[in-house]
Amino acid sequence: MARIGKNIDLAKSFLEKGMLVGIPTETVYGLAGNALDSESVALIFETKNRPGFDPLILHTSSLERVGDFVRTFPEKLKMLAETFWPGPLTLLLPRKPVVPDLVTSGLDRVAVRVPKHPLTLALLEELSFPLAAPSANPFGYISPTRPSHVEDQLGRKIPYILDGGPCTVGLESTIVGLEGEEVVIYRLGGLEISEIEKLVGPVKIKDHSSSNPAAPGQLDSHYAPRKPFVLGDLHQLIEERKAEGVDFAVLSFSESFPALKTEKQIALSPDRNLHEAAKNLFAAMRTLDESSAAVILAELMPETGLGKAINDRLRRAAVK
Numbered sequence: 284m285a286r287i288g289k290n291i292d293l294a295k296s297f298l299e300k301g302m303l304v305g306i307p308t309e310t311v312y313g314l315a316g317n318a319l320d321s322e323s324v325a326l327i328f329e330t331k332n333r334p335g336f337d338p339l340i341l342h343t344s345s346l347e348r349v350g351d352f353v354r355t356f357p358e359k360l361k362m363l364a365e366t367f368w369p370g371p372l373t374l375l376l377p378r379k380p381v382v383p384d385l386v387t388s389g390l391d392r393v394a395v396r397v398p399k400h401p402l403t404l405a406l407l408e409e410l411s412f413p414l415a416a417p418s419a420n421p422f423g424y425i426s427p428t429r430p431s432h433v434e435d436q437l438g439r440k441i442p443y444i445l446d447g448g449p450c451t452v453g454l455e456s457t458i459v460g461l462e463g464e465e466v467v468i469y470r471l472g473g474l475e476i477s478e479i480e481k482l483v484g485p486v487k488i489k490d491h492s493s494s495n496p497a498a499p500g501q502l503d504s505h506y507a508p509r510k511p512f513v514l515g516d517l518h519q520l521i522e523e524r525k526a527e528g529v530d531f532a533v534l535s536f537s538e539s540f541p542a543l544k545t546e547k548q549i550a551l552s553p554d555r556n557l558h559e560a561a562k563n564l565f566a567a568m569r570t571l572d573e574s575s576a577a578v579i580l581a582e583l584m585p586e587t588g589l590g591k592a593i594n595d596r597l598r599r600a601a602v603k
C-alpha cells in the first residue's frame with residue numbers, strides 16, 4: 284500500500300524518479316507525475332485506466348512559471364489568473380512544444396492551474412518540472428477528497444500520498460478558455476461563474492461530452508457510484524422504494540429523515556450552505572456507495588452559485 288505522510292522531499296524524490304504521487308489540492312486529490320516526461324504521463328493514464336483522448340491539467344506554482352509552457356496569455360485570462368490563482372480555476376492556453384502531446388491529447392491548448400494548497404505549492408516550488416494531475420480516482424468513479432479515498436483505490440499502484448487533509452472546496456476546478464473574444468466555461472467547478480463574470484463580463488457555458496471530441500473530457504457518465512444513483516423528489520422516491528421493499532440510502536441537501544437509520548442518510552449541509560455541501564459531496568457519495576443499501580436516492584441543490592456545479596456532478600452520477 285502507499286505510504287501516507289507530509290514529507291515533501293520524499294514526494295519529490297518519487298516524482299523525480301518518474302513515479303506517481305497522490306497530492307492534495309483545495310478541489311480534489313490529484314494523481315501527479317512529471318508533466319514534461321511522456322513516460323510518467325503515460326503511467327498516469329495507465330494507473331487511472333483513463334482513455335488517451337481525455338487530456339490532463341498541468342499544475343505549477345505561480346503565474347510567472349506558466350510562460351514556460353504557453354505561447355501567449357490573453358489579457359482576459361491573465362486577469363482571471365491574477366485574481367483567482369492559486370485557486371480552483373483552470374485555464375486553456377496555447378501550448379509550447381515542451382508540453383508532451385500526451386498531456387493535451389494532441390490538442391493545441393494546454394490546461395494549466397495553480398492549486399491552492401500549502402503542501403502542494405511547496406512541492407511544486409521544489410520541483411524543476413510541472414505536475415500533470417488528474418483527479419486521483421479510477422476513471423469514471425467519484426473524485427477523492429481525502430487521502431483515504433486515494434489509498435482505497437490507487438494505494439496499491441503508487442508509492443506515496445501527500446497528506447493535506449480533507450479538501451476545502453470539494454469540487455474540481457472550473458475550466459475556462461477563450462473562443463475569439465468570448466470567455467467560455469468548459470467545466471463548471473469550484474470557482475463560481477458569477478465571480479468570473481464580475482471580472483470579464485458575461486461568459487458562455489459549453490457543455491462538452493464524448494460526443495464532442497473537439498472539447499473532450501466531460502463524458503456524460505462520470506463521478507458515478509457503483510450503486511444505482513437516482514435523482515428526484517426524495518419523499519416520493521423514498522415512498523416508492525419502501526413500497527417495493529428496496530433497501531435504499533438517501534443523500535439530501537439539508538433534510539434529515541427521522542424514520543430512516545442514521546447510517547443510511549447524509550444531509551450535505553443542514554444549514555443549506557452550498558460551499559459546505561460542495562465540500563461534503565464526494566465523501567458522502569462514497570460513504571453511501573459503501574453502505575449496504577442497494578440504491579442511492581438523491582436530490583438536486585438550488586441552481587444558484589456552486590449549486591450549478593454540484594448539480595452537474597449529481598446529474599452525471601445518475602447517468603447509467
Ligand code: TXA
Nearest residue numbers: 310312313338339392393394417418455456499500501
Ligand atoms: O480540480 C481539478 O481540476 C483537479 C485537481 C487535481 O487539480 N483535476 C482534475 O483533473 O479534475 P481531471 O483530469 O480529472 O479533469 C480534467 C479535465 C478533463 O475533463 C479534461 O478533458 C479537461 O480537464 N481538459 C484538460 N486539458 C484540456 C484541454 N487541453 N482542452 C480541453 N479540455 C481539457
Ligand code: MG
Nearest residue numbers: 417418426455
Ligand atoms: Mg476527474
